[in-house]
Amino acid sequence: MTILQRVFAISAVVIICGLLPYCVLCEEVNPPAFPAAIRNELSQTAGFEADDLVLDAALGRLSSAVEPLPFQLVLNQNPLSAPDVVYQLANTIAGTSDEIDTCFLNLSILIDRRIGIDPYVWPEKTPEISEFMEAYEGLFQIQNLVLSDSERQKARSAFESMPDWLKVFLHAFLKRIAEFDPWMQLGRDSIAEIMSLDAIEAAQRESGAEPATIRALQRIIQESDLVSIFYASGAMLRFFDAFRKECKISDVSEGITPLLLSTPYGDVIVSGGKDDVHDYEQSPLLILDCGGDDTYQGAYARADSASAYSFVIDMGGADVYQSLSPDAQAVSSLCGCSALFDLGDEDDRYTGSRKCFGYAFAGVSLLYDANGKSAYEVEAQGLGSGEMGIAMIADGGGEDRYRCVSLGMGYGGLGGAGFLFDASGNDYYIASATPVIHPSTQLPEQNMSACLGAGSGRLGDGSDGHLFPGGLGILIDPMGNDSYEASVLGMGAGYGHGIGILADLLGNDHYRASWYVLGAAAHKASGLFVDASGDDEYEVTHYMACGAATDLSLGVFWERDGSDAYHAKNASMGYGLFNGAGIFADSRGDDHYILEDGLGLGRVRYEQMKSLRVFWPTIGIFSDMGGDDSYSVEYAMNDSSWPDRVSEQSTIEDDQRPKLIQIGYDVNNEAKDGM
Numbered sequence: 303m304t305i306l307q308r309v310f311a312i313s314a315v316v317i318i319c320g321l322l323p324y325c326v327l328c329e330e331v332n333p334p335a336f337p338a339a340i341r342n343e344l345s346q347t348a349g350f351e352a353d354d355l356v357l358d359a360a361l362g363r364l365s366s367a368v369e370p371l372p373f374q375l376v377l378n379q380n381p382l383s384a385p386d387v388v389y390q391l392a393n394t395i396a397g398t399s400d401e402i403d404t405c406f407l408n409l410s411i412l413i414d415r416r417i418g419i420d421p422y423v424w425p426e427k428t429p430e431i432s433e434f435m436e437a438y439e440g441l442f443q444i445q446n447l448v449l450s451d452s453e454r455q456k457a458r459s460a461f462e463s464m465p466d467w468l469k470v471f472l473h474a475f476l477k478r479i480a481e482f483d484p485w486m487q488l489g490r491d492s493i494a495e496i497m498s499l500d501a502i503e504a505a506q507r508e509s510g511a512e513p514a515t516i517r518a519l520q521r522i523i524q525e526s527d528l529v530s531i532f533y534a535s536g537a538m539l540r541f542f543d544a545f546r547k548e549c550k551i552s553d554v555s556e557g558i559t560p561l562l563l564s565t566p567y568g569d570v571i572v573s574g575g576k577d578d579v580h581d582y583e584q585s586p587l588l589i590l591d592c593g594g595d596d597t598y599q600g601a602y603a604r605a606d607s608a609s610a611y612s613f614v615i616d617m618g619g620a621d622v623y624q625s626l627s628p629d630a631q632a633v634s635s636l637c638g639c640s641a642l643f644d645l646g647d648e649d650d651r652y653t654g655s656r657k658c659f660g661y662a663f664a665g666v667s668l669l670y671d672a673n674g675k676s677a678y679e680v681e682a683q684g685l686g687s688g689e690m691g692i693a694m695i696a697d698g699g700g701e702d703r704y705r706c707v708s709l710g711m712g713y714g715g716l717g718g719a720g721f722l723f724d725a726s727g728n729d730y731y732i733a734s735a736t737p738v739i740h741p742s743t744q745l746p747e748q749n750m751s752a753c754l755g756a757g758s759g760r761l762g763d764g765s766d767g768h769l770f771p772g773g774l775g776i777l778i779d780p781m782g783n784d785s786y787e788a789s790v791l792g793m794g795a796g797y798g799h800g801i802g803i804l805a806d807l808l809g810n811d812h813y814r815a816s817w818y819v820l821g822a823a824a825h826k827a828s829g830l831f832v833d834a835s836g837d838d839e840y841e842v843t844h845y846m847a848c849g850a851a852t853d854l855s856l857g858v859f860w861e862r863d864g865s866d867a868y869h870a871k872n873a874s875m876g877y878g879l880f881n882g883a884g885i886f887a888d889s890r891g892d893d894h895y896i897l898e899d900g901l902g903l904g905r906v907r908y909e910q911m912k913s914l915r916v917f918w919p920t921i922g923i924f925s926d927m928g929g930d931d932s933y934s935v936e937y938a939m940n941d942s943s944w945p946d947r948v949s950e951q952s953t954i955e956d957d958q959r960p961k962l963i964q965i966g967y968d969v970n971n972e973a974k975d976g977m
Contacts, residue, residue, distance in 0.1 A: 355381050355921065355963070357856060357883060368759065368769045368799050368826070371717075373412050377801075377828050378856055381883055381921070385860035388830045392805035396780040399725055402670060402696060403540040409692050409719045410536070413774055415529050419536045424548045428466045429473040431458060437476040438563070444480060445566040453564060463559040468572065468590075471545060475588065478541045479567065479611065482534040486610050489531035490637050493664060496521045499607035499637055506663070507629075516768050523690060523717050523770060528664060532692065535639035535666035538611070546643060546670075549617075558592050568609050577619070585612040592617050595648075599624045604631050605638025605665055612638075618646030625654035625680075632658045635665030635691060647673040649700075654680040661710075662691030662718065669695045675727075679705040682740060686711060688718035688773060701727040701782075707749050708733070708740040714757040714773025714800065722755075722777045728809075729782055735789035735816065742790035744817045745844065751792040751815075757800025758791075761825055772800030772827060781808040783836070788815040795819055796827030796855065803830045810836040810864075817844045821859035823851045823882070828858075835863040837891070842870035850874055850902075851882030854918060858885045865891035865929065872899040876924035876966065878906040883921035892929040900935045904944065904966025919961035926968040933968075943967035 357378035370378075377384045398404045403419065410417050429437075438457050442449045461469065493499065497518040505515050558574040568587030571580075575593035585601040587609065596619055603614045614633075621644060625632035633642045634657050642659075644650055650671060652659050660669040661683050669685075676697060678685055686695040687710045702724060704711055711731060712722040733753035742750035752758060752775075759772035777794075784806060791797055794804035795818050802823075811833060818824060819842065821831035829851070838861065840848060847870055851857035859875075866888065868875065875897060876886035886904070897903060904924030924938075931940045938944055944966045 355883070355919070357381060357854070357918065368771050370799065370826075371412070371414050371771070371774070371801065373414075373774070374801055374828050377830070381856055381858065381885060384828075384830060384856065384858045384885075385832060385887065388803055388805060388858075389832050389834065389860070389862070391803070392778050392780075392807060392832065395723065395776075395778055396725075396807065399696065399723055399780070401543065402546075402668065402694070403536065403543045405696070405721070405723070406536055406539050406666070406668070406692060406694065409694070409721055409774075409776075410532055413692070413714075413717060413719045415532055417529055417533045417536055419533070419540050422540045422544045424544050425470050425474055428469050431461050434461050434469065434473045434476075437473055437480065438565075440480045441476060441565045441567060444483060447566055457563055460561040460563060463561070465558070467549065468558070471549075471590075472570070474541070476565075478538060479587075482537040483610070485530045486534035486638070489527045489529070489534070490610060492525075492527035492530070493522055493637050496526060502663070503607055503636060506657075513766070516766070519716070520768050520770060522664060526664070528690065531637060531639070531665055535692075538613075538639050539641065539666070539668060542613070542615070542641060542643060545615075546645060549645075567611055585609065587611055587613070589614045589616075591615070593619055593646075595619045595621060597622045597624070598632065599626075599630075601630065601632070603633040603640045603642045605635040605640040605667075606631075607636065610638035612640045614642040616642075616644045616646065618648065620648040620674075621646075621650045623650065623652045623654075623659070625658035628655045628657070630655070630658065631661070633667055633669050634658055634661040635667040635693075636663050638665045640666075641668040642670065644671045649675045650677075652676070652678045652680075654684055656681050657683045657687075659684045660686045660693045660695040660720075662688045662693040664690040664718075666691055667693045670698075671696075672698045673700055675700045676702045678703065680710060682706065682708040682710060683713075684710045686720040686722040686775075686777075687713045687715075688720040689715040690718045692719045692721070694721045695723070697724045699726045701729060703730045703732075705732045705734065706753055707751075709752045711753045712755045712775045712777035712804075713752055714775040716759060716773055717771040719774045719776070721775075724779050724782075726780065727782045729779060729784045731777070731784065731786045733788040733792050735787075742817075744790050748789040748816060750790050751788040752797070754786060754788050754792040755794045755804035755831075756792050756796070756802040757827070758797040759799035761798045769799070772796065772798055774801045774803075776803045777805070779806045783809045784811045786811065786813045786815070788819055790816055791818045793819045794821045794831035794859075795829040796823040798825045799827055801828045801830070805832045805834070807834040808836060811838045812841075813839065814841040814843075815847065816842070818846050820847045821849045821886075822846045822857045822884075823855035824853055826854045828856045830857075831859045833861050833864075837864045838866045840866065840868045840870070842874055844871050845873040846877070846879075847874040848876075849886035849923075850877040850879070850884040852879035854881050854915075856883045856885075859887070861888040861891075861893075863890045865893060867894045869896040870898070870902065872897070872901045874902045876904040876922050877902045878920045878922040878964070880908060881915050881918045881920050883919065885921070885923045887925040888927065890928045893926060893931045895931065895938070896934040898934075900937075903933070903935065903938050904964055906962050906964045908962055919963055922964040924966035928970055931968055938966060938968065940968050941970055943969070
């Protein structure tokens with residue numbers, strides 16, 4: 303192993319250990335690791351060593367001006383370690399799922415904009431009226447404004463009518479805004495120096511982008527102070543997480559007198575336990591609803607050019623959240639921080655158009671639903687969709703339904719992160735293939751999903767040269783018998799420098815998808831999929847799935863346990879195409895494989911190219927490490943191997959041959975190599 307490889311091996315440990323705190327969800331006496339026997343088989347059967355599998359970062363830079371995320375470099379430097387890295391990452395996040403602020407900090411690490419926030423200790427002392435007024439007037443002073451006598455008296459009267467818990471909360475909230483707003487404004491000003499926030503909003507409404515806009519967005523990624531926005535946002539999320547754990551919902555609605563306080567950052571609205579309709583033209587700074595079956599529409603939990611913050615806390619009730627207009631954008635953030643906390647156990651509904659319910663552009667947005675059978679449905683760019691920013695959706699439990707046509711449910715773009723976490727329940731995740739709203743290039747009769755753990759960037763190396771880094775999309779479901787549907791690009795898929803991850807840790811699950819899915823990647827990207835246990839079914843109607851990659855990319859698929867059924871058309875289950883590395887492993891169980899056209903199960907395809915790409919390997923590895931298995935193709939059999947067959951399908955002369963690594967094997971090896 304070279305010095306560089308040792309450095310990246312150490313980096314993998316540093317990145318995972320840097321996620322705080324570490325916790326393993328699934329305790330097993332002898333948990334199966336990613337098959338170490340793969341390395342032995344590659345060496346003994348095909349004559350390949352570990353160094354042959356390195357996807358060299360320096361060579362990758364020759365084909366792209368985009369600097370990969372450190373996390374992606376770690377994956378590429380040791381592809382056979384990538385499944386374990388993803389599995390441990392999923393367990394780390396699942397183990398800290400009740401720490402929303404910690405999940406946010408972990409995402410900031412993974413997209414290389416790491417921040418840290420000091421612990422927040424909830425105040426025990428009820429503030430005096432003088433302390434409350436000092437905090438309230440402080441917001442006006444920051445903006446160089448003077449509080450009027452009438453507003454001052456209104457605030458004093460409101461304070462006198464509050465129960466003690468509300469006095470503590472609002473006082474602490476106002477102080478938190480004042481403390482961290484200077485950081486927020488630093489970040490927003492750095493972006494405005496490149497492109498005004500109003501201009502960004504206008505550009506997002508356009509179907510295309512002018513050259514000047516493309517260059518401005520590129521500069522925002524490269525030059526702006528996004529970490530200051532993340533720092534201020536992380537401080538607010540840590541504050542709200544502390545309140546979520548401190549408050550006693552059963553006592554909240556008692557003695558509440560509805561109130562409205564005006565601030566330079568928007569209104570503060572507190573309502574009691576009635577069934578309210580919240581409908582505002584301008585998104586309030588804070589809505590605190592103490593109960594009842596409420597309806598939200600209009601502007602709420604939206605941070606935009608007018609206001610950097612907007613938050614909603616709903617303490618209980620079967621609530622309806624709507625964002626039906628494309629301009630409403632509830633629970634979204636443009637260069638700011640927004641969050642919605644629904645803390646009740648009742649069944650809630652979220653229905654929206656675009657850029658809502660967990661969408662962030664160069665900002666931070668969070669949707670948290672504590673429990674209940676929730677239904678989430680948006681058209682695009684929602685349910686954990688981050689572009690340059692961090693967007694999160696977390697559901698604490700219940701049998702939930704998620705539906706998004708495109709760019710959501712754990713989608714990261716342009717160096718941002720999108721994250722979807724559902725703690726438990728038998729859930730449904732649907733990235734609708736039809737009706738066609740956002741047609742895909744590969745299958746115009748179906749939508750481009752880019753959902754369910756997907757990341758992408760902007761490929762400009764074949765046109766104007768303005769490349770944008772890919773984002774990180776993650777979906778983690780720790781338990782339940784779940785169903786997943788997607789069209790093109792999803793379920794742990796990367797495209798154009800992006801990283802996509804899907805990890806399902808427990809349950810008998812069903813997956814149905816079309817193209818670039820289930821641990822697949824294209825164009826300098828990474829797609830990673832892990833299903834830890836259960837008897838699962840995989841249906842792939844087209845190509846490039848279950849550990850498949852093309853064009854300097856890495857696609858990894860790992861089934862750790864269970865008797866599983868696989869059905870794909872072609873180019874799947876350990877398939878590498880044109881300098882891609884596709885790796886498939888199934889560790890345990892009696893499995894059944896159907897591959898209609900026979901191209902996969904540890905195969906590669908490469909055509910002669912007169913370029914430096916000849917030095918980058920093309921890899922196709924298939925490994926089934928246990929059980930009584932069956933195959934639809936003649937060359938694959940239980941307890942056998944089908945090593946290097948490159949000579950059967952390559953016309954490349956020996957002295958010009960790149961590294962072509964293809965091997966498939968089925969070995970009943972459950973008791974070996976840490977299995």
